[in-house]
Amino acid sequence: MQYPIALPTDYDMDIIRTRVRTRGGALDNRRGLRCKAYCIREAGVDGSQVNQYAPVYLWADSSAAAEFLWGAQGFDGIVRDFGRPRVRTWVPSALGVGGCGRSDVTHAWLRTEAIAQEADLVTVAEMLTARVDARARRPETHLAFAGIDPTTWQAVEFTTVAGLGRAAIPTDGTLFTVLHVSEPDQR
Structure with missing residues (x-):
């Protein structure tokens, strides 16, 4: 899941950096969470024209995700500070673990693509699995996963990487710092 929060272009992104530095460890031992990447986009950095806080979560347990969203000590901090953003959710179809450790991750890439009405969903899932597997074999990859959003019929791919090597980051998606x-549920 992901909840992108749009921020004004003159917003001081050090506020978000401080928030993550002081609060980010709170989910380091969260039950049912496979991985959370604290992602930002910053106007004027890496080609971004916007400021955005857009964390991405990979849950190992859907009840833990629900507990995070409407339980105490989770999403309530986001709602209190930024209002209730729209939460994007996807049904996972593929997961690949790369050789890069979490402490080396510097960037992430998110790509969405509409699934044609006539497309065979099994074929789409197989294609996503092949892409994730290929990305996970790259030495700079930490984690790659893909899923399908059945409310919009979009394929979604997400990858966390060390460094900004062009081989790791395709140009047809959104780049995050x-x-x-x-990563409480270790590999």
């Missing part, structure tokens, strides 16, 4: 990675 990653400030911290929580």
